[in-house]
Amino acid sequence: VQLLESGGGLVQPGGSLRLSCAASGFTFSNYAMSWVRQAPGKGLEWVAVISNSGGTTYFADSVKGRFTISRDNSKNTLYLQMNSLRADDTAVYYCAKSTGQYQLLSSFDYWGQGTLVTVSS
């Protein structure tokens, strides 16, 4: 199993960024996927989850209405569209695979290496 995030970088407050996570080594379309972030020197924060089919999504209150999560099962790729970015969105963003098939949100058995998003003027 491999998860490879990309798309991070420096963005100004109020700006947008789209993260991608390329998955391989497992049947991507059978597993829900999540984004988890970690601000510098801080703990983990769950951000969003998408069901295996892409038909169901949930978000943390801190990003609801600003972030959207999507997936392309034909490309084995997960996305996170981040709009109206704020300084407190600065973090390493990890994509993570749900442990059980068709299980929406419980634990994550594989994580990517993370991509850093910095929101600053």
Place this chain on the structure above:
Amino acid sequence: QSALTQPASVSGSPGQSITISCSGTSDDVGSFNLVSWYQQFPGKAPKLMIYEVNKRPSGVSNRFAGSKSDTTASLTISGVQPEDEAVYYCSSYTGSTTLVFGGGTKLTVL
């Protein structure tokens, strides 16, 4: 979506057993057997150590064990080793279809 409560730090000597607690509420830990524990080294991604309260993924040492009582979950490491020194996070599914993490516990092996 308040974070679960973990001690900031715990320590132990090699060979000792240590326990890290994770306190939640009736909306998360107390209502679902979906508590997980992760180990994280500096600059690295977290690693799943325990899921569904007390299940160990393949390849995780049986020195790691999870349990739960009411609204508090626990991770016990038996015979702690220097290589276990890391930050440990708990997480729980919540009734709001979200996931909440604890603040993390730094384990120091003396």
